[in-house]
Amino acid sequence: MFIIRWILGRIILLLNFIFTPKKLKRETQEQVKVDAQTQNMQLYQYQACPFCVKVRREIRRQGLNINTVDAKQAEHKEVLENQGGKIKVPCLRIEENNKVVWLYESSAIIEHLNTRFA
Structure with a gap:
């Protein structure tokens, strides 16, 4: 299974x-x-994840510098679990007005970016 995922990831x-x-x-x-x-935004992602690639x-496409x-990486995974609540990618961390919002799901992230920047 690992080999199949690795090959599909490289194709993506x-x-x-x-x-x-x-x-x-x-x-x-x-x-x-x-x-x-976008300075206070971070996208937690895996390089070959198709949903992360989509985001x-x-x-x-929108010319954003996120x-x-x-x-x-262990330290980022720990932050994702402890502060975001779960280890799931893609995850957009948005920090505004001393408040942090964690957006999961590629469609929700894209909808947020389209609403805010498009």
């Missing part, structure tokens, strides 16, 4: 590389505002 990454979406071009001032809003593609965190 290859197709993502080949068909990378174009980045949204904004005016400089507008991009600076968007970058300031990363949307982040690129920090990605590898949830396979």
